[in-house]
Amino acid sequence: MVIPLAERYRDRLPFTDATPVVSLGEGSTPLLPAPRLSRRLGVELWLKWEAANPTGSFKDRGMTVAVSKAVEEGAQAIVCASTGNTASSAAAYAARAGIPAVILQPKGAVASAKLAQTRMYGARILELRGTFDEALEAARELAAVGTHSLVNSLNPHRREGQKTAVFEIVDELGGAPDAVYLPYGGGGNTTAYGQAFLELDGRPSRLVAAEAIDRAGTLASAIRISEPVHAASVQEALERTGGHVVTLSDDEILAAWHDLAASEGLFCELCSAAGLAALAKEPPEPGATVVCVITGHGLKDPESAGWLAPPPVVVDPDPEAIAEAAS
Numbered sequence: 001m002v003i004p005l006a007e008r009y010r011d012r013l014p015f016t017d018a019t020p021v022v023s024l025g026e027g028s029t030p031l032l033p034a035p036r037l038s039r040r041l042g043v044e045l046w047l048k049w050e051a052a053n054p055t056g057s058f059k060d061r062g063m064t065v066a067v068s069k070a071v072e073e074g075a076q077a078i079v080c081a082s083t084g085n086t087a088s089s090a091a092a093y094a095a096r097a098g099i100p101a102v103i104l105q106p107k108g109a110v111a112s113a114k115l116a117q118t119r120m121y122g123a124r125i126l127e128l129r130g131t132f133d134e135a136l137e138a139a140r141e142l143a144a145v146g147t148h149s150l151v152n153s154l155n156p157h158r159r160e161g162q163k164t165a166v167f168e169i170v171d172e173l174g175g176a177p178d179a180v181y182l183p184y185g186g187g188g189n190t191t192a193y194g195q196a197f198l199e200l201d202g203r204p205s206r207l208v209a210a211e212a213i214d215r216a217g218t219l220a221s222a223i224r225i226s227e228p229v230h231a232a233s234v235q236e237a238l239e240r241t242g243g244h245v246v247t248l249s250d251d252e253i254l255a256a257w258h259d260l261a262a263s264e265g266l267f268c269e270l271c272s273a274a275g276l277a278a279l280a281k282e283p284p285e286p287g288a289t290v291v292c293v294i295t296g297h298g299l300k301d302p303e304s305a306g307w308l309a310p311p312p313v314v315v316d317p318d319p320e321a322i323a324e325a326a327s
């Protein structure tokens, strides 16, 4: 049985006896060795498979805390802006809590399966004729009216929950790895990881934040965010841990994405390969212990597979034709 975050890390989270914990069994995700990529890159590489969370992304770690606290504080509804994953997660936890969720998302810029999830969970989805940054502004304005509780990562409870990924990594490796690489969109997750290391004793891991060079137009739609709202706290976390930002082209992210699937058997969504792309582009010292955080599942964005993977071969039910096509 999966132990919910609220139980596993209760002493490090803002839960009280009065908090009605809203959980879908998030956290405790696999930390997988990556033998082929380790050999090729000359490091000891581990992959934190956050796609194993209930809605298929790391967002659930923060959402269990944010929605639980919202319900404790008497919220009647929640709201968020999203490129898709926060939306699915917010909608799922709202359904679990029995309260409505309003989603603001940029029209035409959300991967199909994320939208399917969010619709099935019953959220009210508003497609904005505008960018993610404008959607976030609109969500903040709606929350300011007082009717809806904001569950974007500006909500500190979200970051509290997301920091638990670091606790799991450090617990499992028996100490902090030399470096942790993760995708950098708005920067809430990098900020949360920085917070986690502040709370742990000992040397922190260098945090490496992997961002798209073309923030406004990257193919990696989950991190298509022009203005990272947490830029200042990301900078602070990187300085404190001795880390840095790596800026990536879409081709570099695509290559890492393909590698994760074909070399290690992990099909993630495109943006989730950004950490690995940063590692390949700016490798650390040989032999370093490194974790790449794989933030979301590839099944959330099935159309993208068509960009790199060959289509199936069509055959007749004829043994000779099949043998020929199979080789």
Ligand code: F0G
Pocket: 057, 081, 082, 083, 084, 085, 086, 087, 153, 183, 184, 185, 186, 187, 188, 189, 190, 222, 223, 269, 271, 272, 295, 296
């Ligand atoms: N990985 C995935 C799969 C994401 O969905 C996101 C952000 C990130 C990484 C970047 O995290 O913003 O904390 O730096 N997704 C948000 C959303 C924007 O709406 O789902 P960040």
